[in-house]
Amino acid sequence: MLDLKIIKENPEKIKEIIIKRGMNPKTSDVDALLAADEEHRAALVKVEALRSERNNLSAAIPKLPAAEKGAAVAKVKALKEELTAKESELNALAEKKNELWRAIPNLLADDVPDGGEDDAIEIKKWGDLPKLENPRDHVVLGQMTDTIDFERAAKVTGAGFYYLKREAALLEQALISFAMGKAIKAGFCPMSTPDLARDTILSGIGFNPRGPETQVYSIQDMDISLVGTAEITLGGYRSDEVLKLEELPLQFVGLSHCFRTEAGAYGRTSRGLYRVHQFSKVELFVICRPEESPAWHEKILALEESILQELKIPYRVINIAAGDLGAPALKKYDIEAWMPGRNAYGEVTSCSNCTDYQTRRLNVRFKNSEGKVNFCHMLNGTATAVSRMLISVMENYQNSDGSITIPEPLLPYMHGITTIPVRN
């Protein structure tokens, strides 16, 4: 959530941001929040005064002569009833305020473009597109090489799942190891993370764990859900902690499975591995001091780029427009890799600076040099989303006969395999 002080001091600016983000000003209602806050604080003052009175009277009771005790107890008892009623009013007001507060998105960086999904600004293009005659897409290539099986996955689990076989199964491990290695060299601490997390952590990161619009698989009768990304578990990792200044920045590179219901996503470009319910992902995550987060955002992007560059996969970097940003993000870069099968770029990574929006909910703080406690900033980025990376690797490295050459940087992880042969 956003610092309430900022909202109070700049209500008009926040309203503009809500419009720019394409959010509903009736659902994200700044004026209602400010009113609810006033109301809540006024009630708080009253309740606290009553509590103070109760505490004082109560504390005096043991020193009273026996004859006066009965009357004093009765008096405090009456006060307590009044207090109980006022407290439940107060709780309702706090609830209302928090609900309104949670609906307010993060600020926007100055250079976030206006507009929606189609208004992202391309800030960089890298690499020459491969010259392929009649390129095949990864679904066809997967069939020809017998390395991806969607049909049987549909039988066993359902649509949107897949088996990776043979070289593709090895490629998954290779992509993970390669990305992990790059991140570790850049100072990130490797982590293998839980694939389930408590709903409170999910919502702290900004995921909605239950309800009709949820993207998340939840576990019945338990308050835990399957994670959609290791961002959730890495973000929750140090929740409710005050970090030491020397600990910062914390850099994690986490491997997890990612589970997404993709509710309402049908009909979009989703053939094959592009939009699936489960995939493996290597996630970069940084917890840092507030003043460092913009620089970290650039560093994470650079690391993501270096992975694609080494794999020699053409890509472009886009700066996501306000209307397409998640509520926690101040700014977001996506990298879209070239996917010859669709003759277009497709999103393979994403990195966001979420500033203190998530740390405020997850309560991740640090003690600064003056001993003051303040919220950290959090950033996340994709090192490798295996399923989508597999698309661009297979499609960019396909040969005219349908065989696939293993990219050179992945060879050390491929047990001597250099080419995926055609089998069907």
Added chain:
RNA sequence: GGAGAGAUGGCCGAGCGGCUGAAGGCGCUCGCUUGCUAAGCGAGUUUACUGGCAAAACCGGUAACGAGGGUUCAAACCCCUCUCUCUCCGCCA
């Protein structure tokens, strides 16, 4: 899954119904002192919200002893539920 024990401040560790936001120790910070990288003495040392104020400092209030409920005028302390940790047994990778 069965039986038991436990969860207190940065750490260790008391307290088991009423000046206990929390003894004592360690650590840390500041000051003083000391002829020897150390020691001694004194003071300080949680956080959130909130009021005084527009803000900082400061002063006050409220809340927090794993979490949530309950009993009571009053709960770290009694009761219930949950979570987590440890020990033993069983089971299983």
